[in-house]
Amino acid sequence: MSITVSVNDASLQVTIAIVGSFDFSLFNEFRAAYINLKNDYRLYVVDMSMVEYLDSAALGMLLSMRNALGQQSKIELQGANEFIKNILMISRFDKRFDIH
Template sequence: MPITSSQQGQDLTITLDESFNFDAVENFREAYSDKDAEVYIVDFRATEYMDSSGLGMLLNMKRYLSEKNINTIKLINCRQQIKKVLIISRFESKFIIT
C-alpha cells in the first residue's frame, strides 16, 4: 500500500505504508507539499517499522510547514514500538502524538 493523502475540510490526512523509511522519502514529501490545509495528520495505522529516515522526514515536514505558519501536526494510531521511538526522540514537544 503506497502513501496516500486525503483532505476533509482543513484537515489533510497522510496514511503511511507498513515501513516508514528512506524508500518513502519522495512519496511522503509529495503527500504534504503544496497542499492547502490547517491541520496535518500522519496516520501510522499500517506502519510496523520506522527508522531514523522516518524521523528525519517528520522533521523536514515540520520545518516545511512551519515556514508556511502551520504548526498543527498530529501523529495518530501509532503502534507501541513506533510511539516509543517518537517519545525517546522527544517528538512530543514538536508534534501531537496519539
C-alpha cells in the same frame, strides 16, 4: 509500502496514511503528500496505524515536514503501535508533534 493522502477542504485537514515500512524509500512520496498542496491547511494528520517499521530517515522526514509547514500548522501523529510510539517519545517528538 505506500502512502495515501486524503484532503478535507471543509475542515482544512490533510490525512497522510502510511502502510508498511516508513523509511527512506518513501522520501519523495511523503514529501509530495504535503509540499504541493495549494491551500493552507490547519491540521495534518499522519496516520501510522499500519506502520510496521520506522527508521531514522522517517524521523528526519517528519522533522522536514514540521520545518516546511511551519509552526502555524498542527501536525498529529496518530495510531502508532507501542514500539513506534516509544521511539517517538525517546526522540522527544512529543515536543514538536501531537502524538495520539
